[in-house]
Amino acid sequence: MNTQEIKALNGEHILNTYGERRLALVRGEGARVWDAEGREYLDFFAGIAVCNLGHCHPKVTEAICAQARKLVHVSNLYYIEPQVKLAQLLSKHCFADKWFFCNGGAEANEAAIKLARRYWTRTGTPKPEIIVAKQSFHGRTLGALTATGQPKYHEGFNPLLPGFHYVPYDNLEALEAAITPEVGLVMLEPIQGEGGVRLPSRGYLPAVRQLCTEKNILLSFDEVQTGLGRTGTLFAYEDENVIPDMITLAKGLGNGVPIGALGCTDAIADGFAPGAHACTFGGNPLSAAAALATMEALTEPGLIEKGAEMGAYFTRSLLDLAQERPCILEVRGRGLMIGVEFDREVAPLVGAMHDAGILCGPAGPRVLRFLPPLIIDTTAVDCVVATLEASLEALQW
Ligand SMILES: *Cc1c(COP(=O)(O)O)cnc(C)c1O
DSSP states (O other), X not given: OOHHHHXXXXXXXXXXXXXXXXXXXXXXXXXXXXXXXXXXEEESSHHHHTOTTOXXXXXXXXXXXXXXXXXXXXXXXXXXHHHHHHHHXXXXXXXXXXXXXXXXXXXXXXXXXXXXXXXXXXXXXXXXXXXXXXXXXXXXXXXXXXXXXXXXXXXXXXXXXXXXXEEOTTOHHHHHHHOOTTEEEEEXXXXXXXXXXXXXXXXXXXXXXXXXXXXXXXXXXXXXXXXXXXXXXXXXXXXXXXOOSEEEEOGGGGTTSOOEEEEEOHHHHTTSOTTSOOOSSTTOHHHHHHHHHHHHHHTSTTHHHHHHHHHHHHHHHHHHHHHHOTTXXXXXXXXXXXXXXXXXXXXXXXXXXXXXXXXXXXXXXXXXXXXXXXTOOHHHHHHHHHHHHHHHXXXXX
16 A cells, blocks of 8 residues: 555544644664655654664564464463563562553553552552653543643543642652642653653652652652663663652663553562552563563663663753754753754754654654664664754755
8 A cells, every 4th residue: 555545544544643644654673763754764753762673673574473383372371481580580680579561651650650559559658649740741541631740631621640740750749739638649751752852850759769758659660761771771761860769661661562550669569469460461561572672672682772862962052053053042951852942832843854754752842852763873863963954944944
């Protein structure tokens, strides 16, 4: 099918939640993808921070194929070897001792909310309330949507879940003021992604950790976007070495195969007893094998460090461009999670970049976001920065 045919059929049969798009992509390899007409693009969005190893990474593809020939699904009524190996490898590289697997980011955050509530209930002191940040993004299911501190996503879906408090991000006083004896969980992104690639000030996350410990409140980091090497370390919490009680993962975990995870410390793990929570597909042989191969490849020496170097190189080039372009207000990010804030809406620029063969996306109305695979090289970065400059010129920005 060509793009027009795919688009027409989409219009007839797919619910219109995503609006109109320019491209239909049919093939990928490394940092490159091809559309239905065979045109090549440099992918600097990686399926929204998902294909961190690049498209169709040989080891992940091999693991998927081998597992698909062996066993795809059995449910968690049975033990699953790739799932326990995945959990073991995650724990080797992460503070979390125990894992629950599901299908994506929203589900992982639902699991975190449920574990926190049930943990406190089982201690005999229920503390069901939850503090989250404004501008946050935690997913679209009703619990995760309620945790998402952006009114535009809530529109038309009331009533949402009770018990949530919204505080400004990167503001310790506001967080402290929101604490009541009913609050049992603080849920934060270590860097806000969808909210505009917003980094907290240094010291904020450690201070939140300390406050939560003092007030006996659980802390969960939503690393669905920041995790799996995206920000220059395997997990973003490593940057200031702030250890939360829970972590949620998804996007990059299976390098494109749907899988999500909640990790927690042994100290709170018995909040969930048999029957308390479940997921039919969670950590099934196929997705777990893909995630295991992804984790093995991501933790090979040098890969994440190289991504971090490319991130620094890319950011420097963007800062140089910003010097010449007053329409660029700020370049910010860490590793290969980079936002470029403009003095106007970026939608036309995203379109121009697509037309010029570069995939990138927005993060809110005025921030252009880059989330390339970690395997990019300086040639690819130079090409993207040159294309950005040419697009700004063409748009007369
Ligand atoms: C994408 C995202 C989610 C939601 O993940 P889904 O797999 O789409 O449910 C949650 N939290 C963060 C930080 C995200 O970036």
